[in-house]
Amino acid sequence: MENIERIAQLYPVIMRVMGRIRSIVHEGMDLTYNQYKMLLTIYDKGSCPLNLLARELQIAMSSASEMVDRLVNLGFVYRTVDEGNRRQVIIYTTDKGEELIRDLRRGIVENYRTLLAKLPERDQERLVQSFETLAEILGTLE
Amino acid sequence: MENIERIAQLYPVIMRVMGRIRSIVHEGMDLTYNQYKMLLTIYDKGSCPLNLLARELQIAMSSASEMVDRLVNLGFVYRTVDEGNRRQVIIYTTDKGEELIRDLRRGIVENYRTLLAKLPERDQERLVQSFETLAEILGTLE
């Protein structure tokens, strides 16, 4: 079969298993996966203007603003006006948010460990290799 | 870095690009991606009991029932009671639904073609190979 068709065919298969992995690995978390991604993005950057956050997460500004609302209500982040450009809002993690993200990261890695322990060492290697290749090639499409 | 950590790190990266691909490839479709997946699942099987549909799509029965409602309202599928087991509901595609799914499939493959044309032949091969490997390995985890 032609490459393109094969890719079109495999896409939903991959998404299905990736979704399954997510639900296993993020099982029992206090945050949804999307909230986790947002908090992680802010945490990794130290702080993040809202418009950049929306771009990184590939969602509309309005959606990003609403998600930030929820994270603020949960006490994990806070907003400040950028004094250098008062139109802009910068999001920071609170101490509580940073603590959470560290805990979650640890837990997630542990869950991956448990999940992937079912695979022979060789397949783990191939998995990492495929992940790296995907990230590399698909990254160039953006 | 340890395999597990690398996988945990790459997962969101992959999901991000895969999401980007979805939004490009399914751009301008009359159905959401989830609706497309559901319609495709029914189409590929010819017909599908609701409970199987929910299992395949990895969603709760109640969610599946609601999604079927929407597809019924759009005129793409219909429900019938299984006379062999009157508790069970079987979903069928309508002619309109089948026509749509064939059109969408064609359009989607075309969009993949345009998108992936940016990649050198060699990277296309590597991409297919990685997809195959992922599908194979992750499939064993289920």
Add this chain to the structure above:
DNA sequence: GCAGAATAGTTCGTATGCCGAAATGTTAGT
């Protein structure tokens, strides 16, 4: 320096998607 454009964010209405609990109907087991 000021009018109008551009930028950044928020709020609102609407829709999808998702879940669990409760209710309904159907079948199977004893």
Add this chain to the structure above:
DNA sequence: ACTAACATTTCGGCATACGAACTATTCTGC
């Protein structure tokens, strides 16, 4: 016949998403 198990639907509730309309701020051109 009674009860348990099964299949589905409906309901309430929440997260996510978008675009449109609105406010506030900054930039640009004249």
